[in-house]
Amino acid sequence: MNDLMTRLELSALQDRYVSIIDNDRMEEWPTLFTEDCLYQIISKENEDLGLPAPIMHCDNARMLRDRVVALRNANIFEQPVYRHCLSGLEWTGDGADGYRCQTSYVVINTSAAGESTVFQAGRYLDHVVRTPDGLRFKSKRCVYDTSRVQTLLAYPI
Amino acid sequence: MNDLMTRLELSALQDRYVSIIDNDRMEEWPTLFTEDCLYQIISKENEDLGLPAPIMHCDNARMLRDRVVALRNANIFEQPVYRHCLSGLEWTGDGADGYRCQTSYVVINTSAAGESTVFQAGRYLDHVVRTPDGLRFKSKRCVYDTSRVQTLLAYPI
Amino acid sequence: MNDLMTRLELSALQDRYVSIIDNDRMEEWPTLFTEDCLYQIISKENEDLGLPAPIMHCDNARMLRDRVVALRNANIFEQPVYRHCLSGLEWTGDGADGYRCQTSYVVINTSAAGESTVFQAGRYLDHVVRTPDGLRFKSKRCVYDTSRVQTLLAYPI
Structure with a gap:
């Protein structure tokens, strides 16, 4: 019973995480991490x-906030719709010591021309800890199956 | 705890909704709405x-039931397999006043030739209320990212 | 409340099932079935x-274990990344008499060249029973929409 409720809490955290990205509320994205967090995107092969050799590496929440500012202000590439x-x-x-959590993800991207394709598939390897604000990512590593990264990957996964 | 159980109830409603469409039990589809419901499919751009400017608009459950009758009797187009x-x-x-609920969706369609592709991606913006029969949609708005609607959209999303 | 917890248990079983396949822990796959189980992959048309006329048919857990051994030792085809x-x-x-459970699935495959596409869509029709080890599949039937099976289907779905 307790295990099922923990599962539900972890699932709610993952849902909020992807909803923030998919609905372009990027300013909330760093708030789901602890200050001393690790965030990486790395290929399954590596x-x-x-x-x-991650293609994105941030080892504290300030770097995540910086990335959001960069995305908002230096956004010279087409914004993805994930x-x-x-x-x-x-x-x-x-x-x-928190929870070690693994989740498969598939990201669908819709281009400006309106075509939806699989952008990336992979899995999250997460270390989740309980904080006064609720469950937060102490570490989130996105390991993607798709060895060819199809377009500029400036947005988090 | 109560919040987690509400979440689980809302998730069960969404699962039943998509299962009805995906398994061609369309006659059940209107039963998940209140009589004074709103159902819309609209592009993210609009x-x-x-x-x-929705591409589908129904503002009561009778219109939903009419649509099912039309689909069953005037079905001259290929039926999708979502x-x-x-x-x-x-x-x-x-x-x-019920719950405001948001969920991302990706619809995969399989053609008669057997090919599966992403048909539409987007999000549901729902107003869900508690009725004697359980949770029901007072409003369900499907906002799709895919600006080009690939085929005739006669079926609900 | 009890119903919601049963739902959560069934959902955890399905998640574990797909995680085993997607993360190549195939040796665990047979352990989710009872000894007298049925496992089938069959087209929606049939x-x-x-x-x-299933394209895969196993009617006890020994056949599932044999298949895993075969996959590990006679693996002359490219391993899929689902x-x-x-x-x-x-x-x-x-x-x-346990639970009858139905779940829609979409399987994304990533090729060695790094391209991710929809490999198969369909639904699981399951008979789940409670055992001393937890919920297990007494029967799992994978009914796929995708009438053209795109590549050699040696791995379970």
Whole structure:
């Protein structure tokens, strides 16, 4: 019963995370992380080989906030219109050191011309901790299957 | 705890909604709405500009039932085979005036030739109220990202 | 309330099922079934016509374990990289004879070249029973919409 409620809480956090990105409320995005967080986007190939070569790397929340400012002010590229699909949530941990949580994602992008295609598929590897504000990401690593990144990846996944 | 159970109830309603459409139980579709409901499908572009030009508009449940009869009896176009993917459910409200609920959707269509492609991506903007029969849609607005509607959109989303 | 918790349990089972496949933990796959289980993959066309012509058929857990061994040792084809999207979970039953559960799925495959496309869409028709180890599939039937199976289907869906 408690486990099912923890599952529901983690699921609510993931849903809020993708809703913020998909509905262009990017200013809220850093608020879902702890100040000393890690955020990475890395290919499955590099992850499997243990190669530390992420295509995006932020190791504190200030870097996340900076990125949002950059996106808002230096936005010379076409803004993507993402919709995330989530599934396969699994987690471990008793809460003492938070929870390790894994979720599959598929991101659909709709181009300005109106065509929707699969932009990226992969999984989130998350370390989630409980804070006075609720569950937050201490670490979020996006490991993508799609080895060819199709367009400029300036937005978070 | 109560919030998590409300979330679960709203999620069950959304799942039932898409299951009805995806499994061709269209006669059940109007039963998920209140009699004085609003149902709309509108493009993100028009929604963002505040232009009231939905491509489908029904402002009571009788219109929904009429549409199902029309689909069943005047079905001269190829019937779509949809599968909805949902994510990003967020909601507000204390239940006194129901709940405002937002969910991202991606609709996959499989053609008669057997090819599956992304048909439409977007989000539901819902007003859900509690009735003696359970949670029902007082308003459901489907705001699609895909500006080019790829085929005749006679079926609900 | 009890119904909502059952729903959450069924949802956790489905999530674990797809996570096992998507993250290549195939050895765990048979453990989600009872020993006297049925596993089938069948086209919607055949299912609707009542034609018993599944493209995969296993009627006990030993056959599932054999398949995993075969996949691991006779793996001369390219291994797929799947991501499942789930939605529309509905269920009936009071638990005495388990639960009948239906869920829509969309499987995204990413090729070695890095392109992600919709591989298969369809629905699970499941009979889930409670065992000392938790909920398990007594029967899982994958009914796919995509009439043209695009590549060799050696992996479970």
